[in-house]
Amino acid sequence: MEAQVVDTFTHAGFTAEVYSTELPGEFKVIYRDPTGKQLEEVPLTGISTYKQREPEIKERLQQLSEGAPPREVPSRGDAGEY
Secondary structure, three states, X not given: OOOEEEEEEEEOOEEEEEEEOOOOOOEEEEEEOOOOOEEEXXXXXXXXXXXXXXXXXXXXXXXXXXXXXXXXXXXXXXXXXX
């Protein structure tokens, strides 16, 4: 099963798409600019559903629309410092 969009939030042309993942209760949010370019991908895990985190998602969407830089997520293949 592929991730499926379960909700979308918009602010000033920016979007936050919430996807359900293959694991029950786990979601990911993809933030996009008005051109559709992906800015961030954030996993949502734990006991809360994405609905409980909706204010947090909307706040980040507003921050991005106001010029906040995207947060960098380290590559999963990056072992970091040794």
